[in-house]
Amino acid sequence: MMPLKRRKVSSSTGAASTSDSRDDAFKFPQVVVFLLERKMGSSRRNFLTELGRKKGFRVDEVFTESVTHVVSEKNWADEVRGWLSSRGHDSTAAHLVDVSWLTESLSAGCPVCVLQRHRLTERPASSVDEAAAFSMPVYACQRRSALDHRNVVFTDALSLLAENAELDEDAGRALAFRRAAAALKAFPEPLTDARQIRGCPCLGRHSLRVVQDILEDGTSHEVEATRRSERFRAMKLLTGIFGVGTKTASEWFGEGIRNLSELRRSGRVLNRAQRAGVTHYDDLTRAVTKAEADAVARIVEEAVGAELPGARVVLVGGFRRGKPSGHDVDLLITHPQEGLEEGLIPKVVARLEARDFLLYHKSSRKSHTEASAAPACPASSMDRFERCLSICKVPTPEGRDDGALGGDDERGRCWRAARVDLTVCPFSQFAFALLGWTGSKLFERELRRWATHEKDMSLSSHALYDNKQREYLQAATEAQIFAHLSLEYVPPSQRNA
Incomplete structure (x- = not known):
């Protein structure tokens, strides 16, 4: 198969004239979208561009005076204006909106009204200094996370959204929420203002929005809606059965099974583990x-x-x-x-x-x-x-x-x-097994990620392998494993990421 040719990007004038001549090809010619690649990345920008055009939106490759909506991701309003201004563009006549405006418009099939939550916010004057002063390592294995921390209301909310994503088998979204919760567990003081965590790693816009909702309203409507949803409650109950994973639970949910009584009446043939799980369900779901x-x-x-x-x-x-x-x-x-x-x-x-x-x-x-x-x-x-x-x-x-x-x-x-x-x-493998089986799950995942990306090593519960030296590194204690990885030793009580 011949590879697809990459489409050429024309000059500003050419692109504008081409777009103007094709106004009648778009469903909403009065709306002209420009996607800012800064922090979004070219792959995601290309994907959203093609998706928007398929839905009938006019999405221009370059910024022109015709642009009505500048869409960006993870940027402050002043950053976007500064970026455009440095390239000789005046953005005062355009809406500066978050990517959520575009995704909601694509879902609705038409441009939605620009609400306050869609608009890019100005960077607080003090946030630059706060971000510079506040420093937290990116990897959870570089941080100490005690059981008792000061931001339980936020971490519980993010953990619930992570659990829901796991039940939907959305591993990427689940991991993002888990990492955000882990960062807040390690935050050294009670969170009272979102500006405190500017520059905090692993906190994306979605997680920040949940945090902001809790700060403003005392709760997150998304979290509460998830907690009350029929699917979440049913999937949580069904996966609580020993021997039942998310795939099986999802199949049962699709068949209308919501609880143990309906499962028993369904006539489903259970394997030996599942039968034991149903028999002892009350005990096994008790801590x-x-x-x-x-x-x-x-x-x-x-x-x-x-x-x-x-x-x-x-x-x-x-x-x-x-x-x-x-x-x-x-x-x-x-x-x-x-x-x-x-x-x-x-x-x-x-x-x-x-x-x-x-x-x-x-x-x-x-x-x-x-x-x-x-x-x-x-x-x-x-x-x-x-x-x-x-x-x-x-x-x-x-x-x-x-x-x-x-x-x-x-x-x-x-x-x-x-x-x-x-x-x-x-x-000979006891130190590695002890480290792997102590957890937490995210802490162990971050250890392996650190080993792979920062040290070019392969870590498992069996061994640590140096890919450069092509040899196994011996360790009799967990502390020696941390030393091989050039990490400060973190005791088990501080690994609750």
Whole structure:
């Protein structure tokens, strides 16, 4: 196939005369749009230009006196005027609008009225100094994020929008909201004015608009509308079922299933994990406390110790970062003598089953080797250790731990169901696995991004590979991994990005 030829851009006079001669080809000749490439980028500008023309809008390649709407993205009004003025253009007769005006017009099929929220705002006089004075590293792995921070109302709102985007399988939008929330978690003071975060990384216009709405109205109408929406509530409930992902939940939602009662009446054939998830739904959607997690760790440690004396069992995930509760219990297992840990999971599972501790389990074998993982294969965010995903009977504080956890009477049982994940790793990979399984998810993602883009390395829960030197970098502790990456060590309690 012959490649498409790039369309030539004519001079200002030629472009204007061509556009004028084609006024009758546009649905709305009285509206002439010019897209400012500054901060928007050529690819996005070209895409919006073609889309606008397909919808019947006149979009000129160059600025002329005929332009009625100058559309830009992530610019202040004075920046746009200055940019145009430096090229000899007078923009006083044109509307200076945000790209949201264009997208809303394209959705409506006609130019919408320019409202105050569409107009570009002037850069506050103090914002330049504030932006210069306020400095925050771009990568979340360069920042310290404690559990207790001062901007919960904003981060909760952004996190809800991120969750909704994830349920819609819009990974890019979800990540943008997650990064914005992470930046505000690390912000050192309570946010009372949007000017405080001018220059703050990872805060795009959408996130800033949510922040501004909360500052002005005490809430975000978009967030509240999302929280109340039928799809969000149904998808959140359905994906809360153990063994159900967003794709399956979306299919069920499309079939009219909104809750467990409708799922049961639908006649859908569920797999073994999903049946267990429905059976124990109330327990599994209730937070696991630190006391309950510690009780699970003791039971698993006893079973592991009986099979492999000297093995180490570590409670990881949010609990290692200091969280008082979580949605599951993650335990990482290793042994100082490498190789003895292989095949441990089936033996531990057999002991836990004999104790009537398991309600459901599924085990997977180790599938990672250095030869298969690198250098040809890049590091993955998903590890390939020997593992058991399970639902267990967790002793409740009022229950007795007498070596057996029987008793299925709901009125007087001494246990509750909870998700418990067991992962076994070789001792040489323990530091990497410990770092990867501690989280938070965004912190780990940013660590891998930093390794790739800033250090030309590949980081996973198995290893750190230097692509320049073409060798693995050994590490016995998390601190050594941070040192390899030229990063200041961040303790687990400060990794809550």
